Amino acid sequence: MEPALIFGWFIVVFILVIAAVGASSKRVMGDKKIRNLQAKAAMQVFGLLGFLIFGIGVLLYGGYLSDPANVVGVSALTFAAFSKYSPINNALSFITIAYRTEFAIDDWIKVSNQSGKIVGKVKDFNLKGVKVRTFDMSESIVSCEELLHSFVENLTPGDIFRWKTLLSISKAASVKSTENICRKVLEENNLTSITDEDGYQQDAYVEFHDDQLQFKPSFRRVSIYTYHPKWITMAESSEPIGYEVAYALARQFKRDILSELDSMQMTYVDASYVVKP
Numbered sequence: 027m028e029p030a031l032i033f034g035w036f037i038v039v040f041i042l043v044i045a046a047v048g049a050s051s052k053r054v055m056g057d058k059k060i061r062n063l064q065a066k067a068a069m070q071v072f073g074l075l076g077f078l079i080f081g082i083g084v085l086l087y088g089g090y091l092s093d094p095a096n097v098v099g100v101s102a103l104t105f106a107a108f109s110k111y112s113p114i115n116n117a118l119s120f121i122t123i124a125y126r127t128e129f130a131i132d133d134w135i136k137v138s139n140q141s142g143k144i145v146g147k148v149k150d151f152n153l154k155g156v157k158v159r160t161f162d163m164s165e166s167i168v169s170c171e172e173l174l175h176s177f178v179e180n181l182t183p184g185d186i187f188r189w190k191t192l193l194s195i196s197k198a199a200s201v202k203s204t205e206n207i208c209r210k211v212l213e214e215n216n217l218t219s220i221t222d223e224d225g226y227q228q229d230a231y232v233e234f235h236d237d238q239l240q241f242k243p244s245f246r247r248v249s250i251y252t253y254h255p256k257w258i259t260m261a262e263s264s265e266p267i268g269y270e271v272a273y274a275l276a277r278q279f280k281r282d283i284l285s286e287l288d289s290m291q292m293t294y295v296d297a298s299y300v301v302k303p
Contacts, residue, residue: 035083043076071117078104119170120153127151131182134269137168139176144168161273181269185223186253191276193248194239199287201234208232208250211282215275220253228253250283252276267270 048069074126082100091100109115129135129148135158136145144166155169168176181187195204212218212230219229230252237250238247254272 031087035087036080039076039080039083043072046072068117068121071114071121074114086121097225116153116170119174123170127178129178134181136179136181137173137176138179139172145181168191185257186220186228186255187239187268187272188228189252189254189272189276191250191280193250193280193283194245195248195287197236197244197246202247204234205232205285207259207286208248208283211279211286212252214282215256215279217252217275217279220255222253250280251280 085096085100090096108113128199131148131151134145134147135156136143137158144158144160146166147162147260148156149159149165150157153170155167155171156163156173157167159165209218209232217230219227221227230250233249233251235247235249239245252272253277254275256266256268
């Protein structure tokens with residue numbers, strides 16, 4: 027084999043690999059949501075792919091692949107490189123997830139799949155997957171491979187976000203009186219409205235659903251939607267706590283609403299429903 031041809035083939039493959047890595051990482055390079063790890067993953071995937079292409083080209087040029095045994099060996103090596111348990115497969119999954127990701131570090135997300143769902147704050151995003159910290163301060167890692175088959179919802183997509191609080195209220199309390207109490211408590215807690223980043227006022231609102239509690243025909247479901255700032259001004263280098271503040275405020279005004287309704291002495295409330303995002 028002529029060294030010049032081999033060297034030329036190496037240069038061609040090398041340029042293609044560098045171009046692929048650059049195109050892959052350029053889209054989000056420097057973005058905190060993947061902390062520059064996409065280039066590392068792309069280097070693993072495209073580097074190995076380039077090595078295989080270069081090796082196969084050299085073997086073809088040298089006539090080594092005319093032997094069926096050599097073809098089987100190269101095929102087995104390629105299969106092992108991209109198998110389920112190979113680090114290259116993890117890197118490939120990471121690249122796919124990175125392009126599909128619409129959340130950043132410190133965003134609150136909900137991951138849903140056939141195994142269930144998890145809600146928490148994103149604390150890290152690496153080749154292994156996404157580290158999520160839940161309300162009870164426990165941490166879980168959702169692998170990139172699992173994320174490929176999950177529905178991920180960003181609960182804090184902008185500067186403000188909407189929070190949903192659920193209540194179960196007896197139908198003995200009229201819709202009008204319940205709504206008045208809800209609006210009164212929201213006003214007392216300064217949660218009636220907020221202005222978003224585009225200058226539009228987002229008003230809190232209440233919805234009533236009489237058909238969602240068929241197993242409790244004497245109760246109705248009440249959904250209260252409030253808006254909260256994602257970023258709370260804290261000390262320098264502190265992480266945003268907007269979601270935690272919204273959680274605490276929702277629990278407080280829910281208790282106030284239930285207390286007001288209970289004091290009417292003409293109905294009772296079902297407090298078995300916890301605050302949900």
